[in-house]
Each structure stands twice: as structure tokens, then as C-alpha cells.
Amino acid sequence: MNITVIYNPAAGGGREALLCRFVAELERLNARVTLYHTTGPNDATRYLQSREDQGDCVVAVGGDGTTNEVLNGIAPGVALGVFATGTANVLAKELALPKKPEAAARVVVQGKSVMITPARLNGRRFIMMCGIGYDAWVVDAVDLGIKERFGKLAYALSMLSQIRRYGEQRYRVAVDGRPLDCFSAIVTNGKHYGGSFVLSREANILRPQVQVLLFQKPGVRFLLRCLTALLFGRMEQMDGVASLRAEQVTISCETGDEPIQADGDPAGRLPADIVVDPEPVPVRVADTFNS
Template sequence: MKITVIYNPAAGGGREALLRRFVTELEALGGSIRLYYTQGPADATRYLRALEDQGDCVVAVGGDGTTNEVINGLASGVALGVFATGTANVLAKELSLPKKPEAAARVVMEGKSVSISPGLLNGRRFIMMCGVGYDAWVVDRVNLPLKERLGKVAYALSMLSQIRRYGEQRYRLVVDGRPLDCFSAVITNGRFYGGSFILSKQANIVRPKLQVLLFQKPGVRFLLGCLWALLFGRMESVDGVTSVSAERIEIHCDGDEPLQADGDPAGRLPADIAVESEPMLVRVPADIVL
């Protein structure tokens, strides 16, 4: 198998030893490896788009942001592999991908390929989720040097700093033609959020649908109740949270508001979100049932 490995040395503070073990195991299993170290934001996408032959599989080694860059450069018919070494690693949790490098290499070489349908946010792919409102503010304001040093702690501090803003901005979503108002929204392709927290029990990454969670009540107390419910996987049972499946979503508001996708800043409103028409292949453990 010809494999292109894209490594983000900044993700998770750098994991050089883990990378070496991962690549060594790929080669021991018969893989032909091309390794590339990213140089900065969006570099993985640029590099892959410039390749004439990406191989049979492109492996993202880093966090969800690295995977997002890889899928936006991935050629049609080439499988995605993931060795998660980043901060949250939501996709790895969604697909039950192993943390140890040797086991992750075996998934790439000996696992199976499944089809998933990425989302599109203003024409750019996202694999797990995008959002507007509170969670987009958190991502937009996270301290990047602190994130490199402390990981999830940087997100927690940003969450605390943005709580009092919740409810000050209203958004209009058009969900498969149906207008709905809210104070924050997350559009998710999978169940998990922030690592191991279950955001939506209705979402399914192999289904060609997105799950839209709308937070339709204002107030800090309501938001804190939602965050508490998230800890126990009960977000969709909170009064004031609406969860609907959709294929197409538009988002508008009166102000200049940020967007997030897969845990990184993703531009500003307005947003046009849809399910991509062409599924993407992802390498997963042979015994997984999605």
C-alpha cells in the first residue's frame, strides 16, 4: 500500500516519538511511506493538492484541525487514515481509532474502508462539525500558544471567558427550507463533541445527513444547564434545545459573527452548509460497526 503521511508537529505539542513508531510499524507491515511535515496553517491542503499521486491512503497525524486540512486536499478515491495526536481528537473517538501508534498503523494497513459523507461549509469540507454562536466564539478566542502548551485547558479558559456573552446575538437558520431562530447552533456529522462528550445521540457519521442542534433560549443559566447536560450525554433532552436532521442549512445574522469547523476558525457568516454529494473513504478497525 502506498501511503502519504501528513504530520503536524504543532498538534498536541508535537509527538515525534509516536510518529516514528507509527511509520516504523507501517513499513514493517509492508507500507511504502511518503512523510510530510506541515509548515503552517493550510499547508497540508496545499501540499496534497499539488501532488499528482497521493497514493492509496493519506494519513493525518495530528488533531481534528490537521484532519480537516487533509480532507480538503484529499483526491477522489483516496482513503483517509487518522492517527490522532492532537488536543481533542473527536473523529478518532467517533471511529473507535486506537491511540497507540502500532495499533493505529495496523488499522491503516489491515483495517477496512467505510464511506462517510463530509459536510460542506461555504464550499469547504468539514468532517465532524461546524458551529455559530457560543462554541464559535470559544474557538475564535482560544489562546493558541496556551493551546500548544496546555491543550484542552486553553479551550476551558476560553469557554469561561465567553459565557456571559451568550444570548446577546440571535441567528436565523433555514433548515431544509424551514426558518428557525436560535442563540447558538452546532451542526454535527457525528455523536461526539470536545473529545469524549456525546453531543447528539441521533447523529451518525455514515448517514448522508447532518444533525442540527439549536439553542433557542437565552441566558447564562440556560447555557450552563446545557454544558452540564453535555457531561452526561443528555444535550438533546434539555428544554430549549432543538435537534433536527437536515441536508442543507443556511445561517444569517445582523452582526459580524465567526464560524468554527472541526475545532478551528472557519470564516464569518453568512454560512451555506450542506452534505457533500460524494462520500469519502476512511480507514477504520476491521471489527467496527458504524
């Protein structure tokens, strides 16, 4: 098996020792490994697009942002593998991927592939989620220095700093052509959010649809109740939160230069045009994964 390993040394503060163990196990399993260290944002995408032969599988070693870059550079038919070492690893949680490098390597070589359909945000793929409103403000305001040193603490601090803004902006969201208003929205391909939290029990990453969560009430108290519900996996039970399946979503607002986040990183500004990608991607999972 020919494997290209894309390693982001900035993700999670760097995990060189784990990377070495991961690659050593791949080679023990008779895989032929090409290793690439990224040097900055979007470098993984550029590198993969420059390669005529990416091998049988490209493995993203880092966080969800690294996986997003690999997803946008991977060639059709090449499998995507994930060894999660970053700050947030939502896809790894969604697919029940192991944290130990030796076990992760065995999944890549000895596991199976399941077909996952990403979505496209203004033409660029994302595999887990994108958001506008409070969700995007938090990502946009994260202090990268704190993130590099303290990981998820950076997101917690950003959440606190943005709470009072919630409700100041209204958005128009068209869900498969049906116009709806909200004060924040998350479009998700899977159930999980921020790692282990369950955002949507209705979502299914193996289904060629996204789940759209609309936060339709203003007010800081409502937002705090939503965040509390997230801790217990009850977001969709909240009065004022609508959850709908969709194949196409457009999002706009009349005023303001509003950010978008995708897979945990800033992803441009509104308007947003989100469509289910017509081309699924084979993703390596354990043989025991229930598909």
C-alpha cells in the same frame, strides 16, 4: 500499499516519538511511506493538491484541524486515515480509532474502509462539525500559546471567558428551508464533541445527513444547564434545545461580524451555507468497527 503521512508538528505540542513508531510499524507491514511535515495553516491541503499521486491512503497525524486540512486536499477515491495526536480528536473517538501508534498503523494497513459523507461550509469540507454563537466564540478566542503548552485547558479558559456573552446575538437558521431562530447552533456529522462528550445521540457519521442542534433560549443559566447536560450526554433532552436532521442549512444574523468554527478551528464569518457533500470519502477503521 502506498501511504502518504501528513504530520502536524504543532498539534498537541508535537509527538515526534509517536510519529516514528507509527511510520516504523507501517513499514514493518510492508507499506511504502511518503512523510510530510506541515509548516503552517492549510499547508497540508496545498501539499496534497500539488501531488499527482497521493497513494492509496493519506493519513492525518495530528488533531481534528489536521484531518480537516487533509480532507480538503485528498483526491477522489483515496482513503483517509487518522492517527490522532492533537489537542482534540473527535473523529478518532467517533470511529473508535486506537491511540497507540502500532495499533493505529495496523488499522490503516489491515483494517477496512467505510464511506463517510462530509459536509461543506461555504464550499469547504468539514468532517465532524461546525458551530456559530457560543461554540464559535470559544474557538475564536482560544489562546494558541496556551493551547500549544497545555492543550484542552485553553478551551476551558476560553469557555469561561465567553459565557456571559451568550444570548446577546440572535441567529436565523434555515434547516432544509424551514426558518428557525436560535442563540447558538452546532451542525454535527457525528455524536461526539470535544473528544469523549456525547453531543447528539441522533447523529450518525455514516448517514448522508447532518444533525442540527439549535439553542433556542437565552440566558447564562440556560447555557450552564446545557453544558452540564453535555457532561452526561443528555443535550438533546434539554428543554430549549431542538435537534433536527438536514441536508442543507443556512445561517445568518442581522448584526455583527460573527465567527464560524469548523472541526475545532476558525472557519470564516457568517453567513454560512452548509450542504451535505455529494461525494463520500473512504475512511480507514478497524475491522471490528460496527458500520
